[in-house]
Amino acid sequence: MTADLKDQIHILMERGINRVSAADVAAQSPAASAFPARYLRPALRSRRAVTIAAVATAACAVALVAAELGAGASPARPGPARAPVVLTAAMLRQVTSASRLALAHAGRAVVNSRETLGGVLQQTGSDNITFDGRNWNDSFTVVTPPEAGQPASRESAINRVAGGQAYDYFVAADGLAWYHETGPDAVANLAIPDPRVLLRELAPAARFAKGGTSVLDGVRVTRLTATNTSGLPTLNSPDIWPAGTIRALTIWVDGRGVVRQVMVTGRQEVKVVGFPGNPGAQQRLRQFMAAVRNLEKKDHLRPALAMERVKFTVLGRELRRHHLEIVRSEASVTTMTIRFTSIGQPQVIKAPAHAIKVYGRG
């Protein structure tokens, strides 16, 4: 590493900046065929439009998407008065199909999530997922900031499925170790999130508009943003995504039409419990939160899934026991970024050599 700060700034900028050439600019402009502007002829524009439409309707979606999203080919669509380029249904089907095929067997995914409640950060999470056929590995960390007198917490664990068997690695009463879950539903209960389910959200009704290009992991990608999120289907996959309405969805697609990154933001109204006018409220709230956290640790599940379980199985009982009441409704906003890497490359996921056999869970 160079010690000089000015050199470091120079290197950082030079590594990050993506150049724009005159050819890039002209290639994206509808005025390209009539440059400079005094040579603009309406007939020429319409002929180009007809040609493009004919190509699109000739079921050449693959070629068109490849050309539109081609590696290094597409800077931001320029022009002040121009509407953004919206992908046709055929183009989007091509993206979905190419991504599904590319990610069908093996690869890696890094999932970063951030959850706020009423604008206050509740927790951040990071999942490093590896998959190869039916074998999965999810190494995750959840960080909870300090709140209401409780210290901040950071918990990490690994969930793994190898050879049809379930393993997890976490801190239990007897220390940090690998455990081999031998119960009949152990694999089903392991709750490994599958970020590929988010690809189901790529519905044409969302009207994905083409944005600029950038480089992800050395690959030139094009940004596509959903301009009509009400056109997105409801996503029901609590392992990867808490229930709620998707408010923003952006994907980054490479030149082959394969999704390399997804950023999604969802929002839901949640009920906040409290003790209105009840003496000793703070103490009982702490007791309640401790009970919830114990349940999470006991089941060593991902917090999102654990919270769902808490909500449905414990909350009612705790409400009665501690006289908690739902005092208000607040917006819970979750933002999640998923980056796919090593797409299609075989991953080695083996059963841990030394795992303590346990039957059932908890």
Add this chain to the structure above:
Amino acid sequence: MRAASGNIRTADGIKPTAADDAAPAGHADNGQPNAGRTNGDCADEDRASAWADFEAFVKDVEPRLSRALAAAYGFEDGRDATAEALAYAFEHWDRLQHIANLPGYLFRVGQSRSRRRRQPVVFAVPESTDHPFEPGLPAALGSLTQRQRLAVVLVYGYGYTLREVAELTGTRPTTVQNHLARGLARLRARMGVSDDS
């Protein structure tokens, strides 16, 4: 759509001979019956000349513009802003090519195109094994104000003069100097360094 060879003149009909292919048969660029090649040839030469001017202009100005807009908005949005500013120049080349401080003008165009974006400035680069800069540098740069970042990156990182940066950003050299001093102090404090060595 990008030309396969990267030569847009060939692919999109800017090259004189290709332009004739796209025009209605028997008509020159002025819409009159093609009685001779003279008018068309002149127009084609003009267009080729304009393209050459634009290409030379982009080659000269794009690095400055890219660096400034990347410093202002981060790599990704900065690239978008640069592309949009240059596209604006491309589409209004007749009118803009005679502006005295065209880089400064296009910097403003890029800024106005980026105003709708209210996202954090991100300086994300692909991971590398040689670690050429402090891991905290991108975040520290992102924490500066936009004007401080412009001054620090362009003057300190790239060695531009205060006057060059002032012309590009439409401010005075003394203002750039102030932003540079404050930005550097804040950057060093954020990174926990007292000087460069």
